[in-house]
Amino acid sequence: MNRIQIEISLGVIFILLTGGIILWYGINEEDRMAEFTRGQAASAIEVGAALYETNCKDCHGPQGEGVPGLCPPLNDKYFFTERVDEVGWSGTIEDYIVATVSSGRLTSTRPDRYAGQGRPAMPPWAESYGGPLREDQIRNIAAFIMNWQATAPDRSQEPVMAGPPVGTDITVELPEGNPALGEGLATTKGCAGCHISQAIGPGWAASGSVPGVGARAETRYSAADYTGQATSAQQYLLESIVNPNAYVVEGYAANLMPQNYGETLTAQEAADLIAYMLSLK
Amino acid sequence: MNRTLDFQDLRKKAIQALDNRVRIITAGLGLNELRAVMRGDAPTEKPNPRYKVHTTSFLFHIRPRYYEKGSTIFAHTFRLGFFTSFFFFVELLTGLILMIYYTPSPAEAYDSILNLMSNVPFGKMLRDIHRLGAEGMVIFTVLHMLRTFLTGSYKKERSFTWLTGVVLLGVTLLLSFSGYLLPWDQLAYWAVTIGTSMAEAAPLFGNEANLLLRGAPDIGAGGLLRFYLLHVVLLPLAAILVISIHYYKVSREHGISLPASMEEGDVPAEVKKNARQRIDFIPDLFTHEVFLVSLGLFAMVAGVTLLGYSAPLETIANPQVTPLDTKAPWYFWWLQGMLKLGDKSLMGIILPTILVLLLVGVPYIDRNPYRSLYKRPFAVGIGILSVLVLVVLSYMGLPQYGIQTPxxxxxxxxxxxxxxxxxxxxxxxxxxxxxxxxxxxxxxxxxxxxxxxxxxxxxxxxxxxxxxxxxxxxxxxxxxxxxxxxxxxxxxxxxxxxxxxxxxxxxxxxxxxxxxxxxxxxxxxxxxxxxxx
Structure with missing residues (x-):
């Protein structure tokens, strides 16, 4: 064989091999595309989880359990099966999540149970509505929330209160408070979302030259500009919890805080919380 | 009386008709001639019909009739220029198909890549081949240039060809770099942000140059569209034009250089004569090129399947999050390394400009008439030194070097x-x-x-x-x-x-x-x- 014949033969072999590889690749294409699609859904959930952690967990809870009185749970059966019908949404639950996260909520649809942050009850998150997130990021958050559907617990029963509500009378005699229990209540009752993790309301912890909420309460009720009825630090804190508009700290708007803690907290719980707050100097 | 069918005659007529048709398609080569070409036999007719093709067919007209035997030696050219243009055509074809599925807007670009990967049969393969071809084109352009430098083929009548080659190096790098941004992932976004921020360091008009490239202070919809149009229209047109000039000089004017050992100094007359022996384009070189193309296609397809080369795709571009380890594409690491050494204007703009001018000026600075490696130790030394310096600078350009991460x-x-x-x-x-x-x-x-x-x-x-x-x-x-x-x-x-x-x-x-x-x-x-x- 001369050079030309060798090259023609080798060339033919290469072309056949290339064709064979492409054929084999083509046979596996359906599976590869399906796997890529699954992987894409998985990474959307991963990205959504991280975004949820930085943006949503303070109000809706780290595991989507919600905060009573503030923000509704996103991980229970009711949310996935009935919420869409309740608000009369015509699309899917995933679309509903995307739409709600994008545009936020001007007012709560259930103000008696989940008042949100006031007005707007939930801020808009999409860039197109003045929020910080891109459309694809919101779709990822929705994918993460949708991943709770399979394990969503049934919480149709209202949580039972351990005793009668504390009411809005701030002169009431409170039982002895336990600051350790109060610390736990700060997260389960939704205080931490605005007063500890983020500064939506006045921060509780001391920072820089500003003392903690316990120290501030000691002096606040006797200050000249104070508009409430309290005559002790304890009463001042109780008033701020059950009747937050009696006195609003300078720099913060009225109506930001839910007005119904007088009905959802027991006297013991209020006492524990106040004991915890007084310990923050 | 029935006329009997004359099968012999019919067969002859059919073959005649077929032969005519084939001659029209092949611009003059008949059936017998084609057969001889495939077998590597001598021409079957006189005058040699294989030369006629070069006048009647456009595509063969732009190819030379013959090469000199000395210039076809593999170890002289390594077919580097051939493979560079092979990659260019691969890029043109795959790029055209990829354009069908791509939308150049920040809101759509990344999704269109995901769609290509998850919803288009062979979509991933096309993307991988396009990316592999881009890397290949950069590597082979640089190697081709290095080969030309070492064999001294830029001298005398070839100095203008060298100039067009330097321009092509620039066009190739820009083509590759402008394509970098299009997937709109973190890798793309930050590599191009770094790249364009160098334009900012230019004296006098730095800010304007940066704005012109990015379309806004930061890369966004405007910048993406600009890079897209550069990548699919302006730069390919420029490449086609300059490649044509470059190739025309080689094929029509001075040919591929002979190895210096067959041309310079005391070379026996028969060696010289042998080196200048003509090797016809058809069939020898043509079969060789078809063979190289099939080899190249096989290598690329095997590369993206059996060897698992895969075009990278990071998470979607996020202007708010600067990755910890950002780096330019590998062929600009040397520039990143230089930037760590000193002032942005000096190291990012002024010195690189001087380097490009030196590269352009190589044929005019180097007045040594000889091409043999042994007769120009100074030039070869500088060449090797430059390569080493580039490698070291590239290493220094890596994020691991010289940056103090806690x-x-x-x-x-x-x-x-x-x-x-x-x-x-x-x-x-x-x-x-x-x-x-x-x-x-x-x-x-x-x-x-x-x-x-x-x-x-x-x-x-x-x-x-x-x-x-x-x-x-x-x-x-x-x-x-x-x-x-x-x-x-x-x-x-x-x-x-x-x-x-x-x-x-x-x-x-x-x-x-x-x-x-x-x-x-x-x-x-x-x-x-x-x-x-």
């Missing part, structure tokens, strides 16, 4: 890089057993004895974490930023959702200088079905 950040970033897989994400999902794992003096043999087969991969990652933290905690002769005195480190794995785990890596330590308590932590989420690239 130890805690570095350790965690190495285990869970922001982009790509990294050791921890590579651990099989089944091994991620929930728990709190504290770094101590020694690492247990197996972190999760409750699992049937243990978790060897997770244990290996945890061991690496422990060793690096312990090293930074105990070695006192390290630089302050590399130390973690009194370090306490922990890895927490939590079951987060269906098929989703949350992993936290945290390091607490006391600052070397102030003694303050410091902490660095990172959370990642891992899903069972994530794709391991």
């Amino acid at each position: 130890a805690a950040t570095r350790i965690i970033q190495d285990l869970v890089p922001e982009e790509g897989v990294g050791p921890l994400r590579g651990v099989p999902y089944e091994q991620l057993s929930a728990g709190i794992y504290e770094v101590g003096e020694s690492v247990p043999r197996d972190l999760c004895p409750s699992l049937d087969f243990g978790c060897p991969d997770l244990t290996a990652v945890f061991r690496e974490f422990s060793e690096r933290v312990n090293f930074a905690a105990t070695q006192e002769d390290l630089q302050p930023f590399e130390r973690l005195p009194d370090a306490q480190a922990v890895m927490v794995i939590e079951d987060w959702q269906t098929d989703l785990k949350k992993i936290t890596l945290r390091i607490n330590w006391n600052d070397v200088i102030t003694g303050d308590a410091k902490s660095y932590e990172k959370h990642i989420f891992l899903h069972r079905e994530r794709v391991h690239e």
